[in-house]
Amino acid sequence: MQEKNPWPTFTGRQQYYIDHDWFLELDEALPTHKEAPVLQEKSEYPLGYNTPHSRWSIHSTWRDSSKMLRLQRGEPTVYLNPDDAAERGIEDGDTVRVYNDLDSVEVQAKIYPSGEPGTARHYFSWERFQYPDRNNFNSLVPMYMKPTQLVQYPEDTGEHLRFIPNYWGPTGVNSDVRVEVELVESAADDADDETDGESGSVSGGALGRLSGVLGGDD
Amino acid sequence: MSQSDDSTVDLAEGIDHQVAMVMDLNKCIGCQTCTIACKTNWTESGGREYMYWNNVETKPGSGYPRDWEEMGGGWDESGEERTPGDLPDREDYGRAWDFNHEAIMYEGSDEPLRPLENADWGPNWDEDEGAGEYPNSYYFYLPRICNHCTHPSCVEACPRSAIYKREEDGIVLVDQDRCRGYRYCVEGCPYKKVFYNAETKTSEKCIFCYPRIEGEGPEGEVRPPSCAEDCPPQLRHVGFLDDEDGPIHKLVNEYEVAVRLHPEYRTEPNVYYIPPYAPPQTSEGGETLDAERIPRDYLEELFGPKVNEALNTISRERDRVRRGEESELMEILSTVNNDDQYRLEVFDDA
Amino acid sequence: MREDDGSVPDRTPESTLGSKLSREHVAALALVVTVVASAALLPTLADARPAYEIPVDYQQSSADLSEPSGEAWDSVPAASVPLSSAGASVPAADETSVESVRVEVARTNERLYLRLSWADATTDTSTDEISGFADAVAVQLPANQSERPPIAMGSTSNRVNVWYWSGTGEHEALLAGGPGTTTEIDEPTLRANATHEDGRWTVVFSRSMASDRANVTDVSPNRDMDVALAVWNGSNMERSGRKATSEWYYLALGPDTGGPPYEAILWSVAGLAIVFTTLVTIEGIRRTRGE
Numbered sequence A: 001m002q003e004k005n006p007w008p009t010f011t012g013r014q015q016y017y018i019d020h021d022w023f024l025e026l027d028e029a030l031p032t033h034k035e036a037p038v039l040q041e042k043s044e045y046p047l048g049y050n051t052p053h054s055r056w057s058i059h060s061t062w063r064d065s066s067k068m069l070r071l072q073r074g075e076p077t078v079y080l081n082p083d084d085a086a087e088r089g090i091e092d093g094d095t096v097r098v099y100n101d102l103d104s105v106e107v108q109a110k111i112y113p114s115g116e117p118g119t120a121r122h123y124f125s126w127e128r129f130q131y132p133d134r135n136n137f138n139s140l141v142p143m144y145m146k147p148t149q150l151v152q153y154p155e156d157t158g159e160h161l162r163f164i165p166n167y168w169g170p171t172g173v174n175s176d177v178r179v180e181v182e183l184v185e186s187a188a189d190d191a192d193d194e195t196d197g198e199s200g201s202v203s204g205g206a207l208g209r210l211s212g213v214l215g216g217d218d
Numbered sequence B: 001m002s003q004s005d006d007s008t009v010d011l012a013e014g015i016d017h018q019v020a021m022v023m024d025l026n027k028c029i030g031c032q033t034c035t036i037a038c039k040t041n042w043t044e045s046g047g048r049e050y051m052y053w054n055n056v057e058t059k060p061g062s063g064y065p066r067d068w069e070e071m072g073g074g075w076d077e078s079g080e081e082r083t084p085g086d087l088p089d090r091e092d093y094g095r096a097w098d099f100n101h102e103a104i105m106y107e108g109s110d111e112p113l114r115p116l117e118n119a120d121w122g123p124n125w126d127e128d129e130g131a132g133e134y135p136n137s138y139y140f141y142l143p144r145i146c147n148h149c150t151h152p153s154c155v156e157a158c159p160r161s162a163i164y165k166r167e168e169d170g171i172v173l174v175d176q177d178r179c180r181g182y183r184y185c186v187e188g189c190p191y192k193k194v195f196y197n198a199e200t201k202t203s204e205k206c207i208f209c210y211p212r213i214e215g216e217g218p219e220g221e222v223r224p225p226s227c228a229e230d231c232p233p234q235l236r237h238v239g240f241l242d243d244e245d246g247p248i249h250k251l252v253n254e255y256e257v258a259v260r261l262h263p264e265y266r267t268e269p270n271v272y273y274i275p276p277y278a279p280p281q282t283s284e285g286g287e288t289l290d291a292e293r294i295p296r297d298y299l300e301e302l303f304g305p306k307v308n309e310a311l312n313t314i315s316r317e318r319d320r321v322r323r324g325e326e327s328e329l330m331e332i333l334s335t336v337n338n339d340d341q342y343r344l345e346v347f348d349d350a
Numbered sequence C: 001m002r003e004d005d006g007s008v009p010d011r012t013p014e015s016t017l018g019s020k021l022s023r024e025h026v027a028a029l030a031l032v033v034t035v036v037a038s039a040a041l042l043p044t045l046a047d048a049r050p051a052y053e054i055p056v057d058y059q060q061s062s063a064d065l066s067e068p069s070g071e072a073w074d075s076v077p078a079a080s081v082p083l084s085s086a087g088a089s090v091p092a093a094d095e096t097s098v099e100s101v102r103v104e105v106a107r108t109n110e111r112l113y114l115r116l117s118w119a120d121a122t123t124d125t126s127t128d129e130i131s132g133f134a135d136a137v138a139v140q141l142p143a144n145q146s147e148r149p150p151i152a153m154g155s156t157s158n159r160v161n162v163w164y165w166s167g168t169g170e171h172e173a174l175l176a177g178g179p180g181t182t183t184e185i186d187e188p189t190l191r192a193n194a195t196h197e198d199g200r201w202t203v204v205f206s207r208s209m210a211s212d213r214a215n216v217t218d219v220s221p222n223r224d225m226d227v228a229l230a231v232w233n234g235s236n237m238e239r240s241g242r243k244a245t246s247e248w249y250y251l252a253l254g255p256d257t258g259g260p261p262y263e264a265i266l267w268s269v270a271g272l273a274i275v276f277t278t279l280v281t282i283e284g285i286r287r288t289r290g291e
């Protein structure tokens, strides 16, 4: 109870036990630890990928503000540890491709000595139109879909659990994503020819990608 | 609330009072709200696009304009002869890039949003880079405005006396009618805080938001400069150096924990900084080591030898608080009361 | 220097020595003068102007005098004025690059024209970059003619007028009473035109002769007028007190009052000697020919 209002749960109290059939069947009637599925092997995608909130915008608001962009690099960047960059022949300011088996985004490399070796940090909330392929930081992040996220509980009212975007349903889980980074164009050669959209990246639309993740075709 | 004029604080000759600011570098998150507040108020257009009267740069780093610390200006050791200074290039400041929003938003372009010109340097290009190696890398943010110096080499540099120190509060201003765009002040300021406007053909600079402190700001109230008032962590104290009951006097002259940036330039800045602390270094395995993360020599290079005593005093006072004792200094530094931070209505004549 | 105020013996047509001599005499005289001059016993006629004088050519009509390459300038005598760093108290004040300026002055009844030309290989015409300075030239005149003002922009009690042209294409009339005090004044009759050719700037200033306004120099057709010149080379970052300046010169507008005594005596002696030698020589030749 909070301010004399019952919790919006089945029992009206804080409730962790869900006795829905699917939860029982999957052994998740109580909060349970399960090993995460491995989507990207470390051998293939050696860099941990994270997308922290930035201090240059509030979500995507002002992310494309000229005034704010002038205080950055004018375009999306990925922060790389100097050793990781050097191993890949990447220098500060180079255009690079950050990719895994979901997608590939083209961004500018920024060398970041405080980055933990083995991580690629790509700040959150750049707009799609800031990427040559109109994808974004989230394109590399899988959305896991679980049967339990499809239930309505109790079944008649859904008072406790029902589909609400960003609350109950599939969400991006971005702490276990792995990527690799490779050089597209070095800043030194780039002179002033705007990149002509090296779109050799994986495409196929969100649905194709989703079905790929879910293992539909292979 | 007027104070007697037999103040013990050294002010420039002919100046009644001196505005001053203390910035606590431990609180700066590098969000650039101050930069944007300043830009929106004063430097959005008319040849000022490239100017940042307030900028925030990552230190160690080359700053804005690029490598300004190597451009000379200020005074020699005697404090009487000016040291020659350079004029920065437009590229050193970075250009105020325009973007292709129009094409993308209204003309259906499928190009990515990009600066319309080749962008290879900007006022904050080396943001977050700093120095050192993981896990003992380090950096901090340094917000900078004109220091409204007590011994301003910009003023001395002008052959036309177009740049002057205002008598009532020591704010340094460029008389736009007198200025003929010779740029000796731009060369002469070691902090590179006077800017040449190629449209008006005059030099321009931070005015300490004087209309705001005079009560001509929003709602006709006396307000601190925008960079201070809009700072999310409220890290700036604004007032008068010679307000001996105010926090600035205490931080600068009594506790001596607020120090000048590059005192060796000898312009005697009136913007002071609480030097940054950083967690100690750690071993590869993550254990805390007994070694300072930000090398002390680097801080001395920036803030002069006084930084040592300042840091010692702060540690000592911090320990007192940890022991449950009172510390006036820590109270001043951690206040959340704006009335304590901004003291602008203390002199009848200012 | 005003005390040196003097005049070339043959400055005006009426006063030429030759008018009293036959054609033959003139030819012979010229020959003799050349011989004598090349023997370095006397300065050449071109240099025979008193130091610091800039001749003023009177013309009936303004024709194309306002054009830097106007034909009306062909008959105007030129003076070469040496320049040196002004030694002002600005950084690198001594580092100036232009060493002399060629000056020609003409007047009509209404206007005064100054054509200034100097060597500068680069045309610096923009102040749009932070380190961009424009080439410039200025003419300094006393605001009032009672006493010669201090050379460095006059003084509070003895001010100067400055005509300033900049490579950006602008020109202004300025009033100054000491270094760092120049202030623009309204002077609608001041004009400037410039060209850059073969590594030289040529700028023509012109202004109404007469002025009845306070602090605006009144140029009298009957009275010599002090003048000083300054040139800035923009690409050498010259501006303000970093400039190449002349000493005070004067525009020879006034009547022929003769130079200072020593100069007048020297010239008289030299002139008489020439006349005497010439006449003796001519007479000698005649007799030899048996005329």
Ligand code: SF4
Residues within 6 Å of the ligand: B145, B146, B147, B148, B149, B152, B153, B154, B155, B172, B188, B189, B190, B191, B192, B193, B194, B205, B267
């Ligand atoms: S910081 Fe520079 S511009 Fe500001 S007063 Fe000091 S010398 Fe002058």
Ligand code: SF4
Residues within 6 Å of the ligand: B027, B028, B029, B030, B031, B032, B033, B034, B035, B056, B141, B143, B230, B231, B232, B233, B234, B235
């Ligand atoms: S607004 Fe405050 S915290 Fe943000 S950058 Fe400026 S000084 Fe730092």
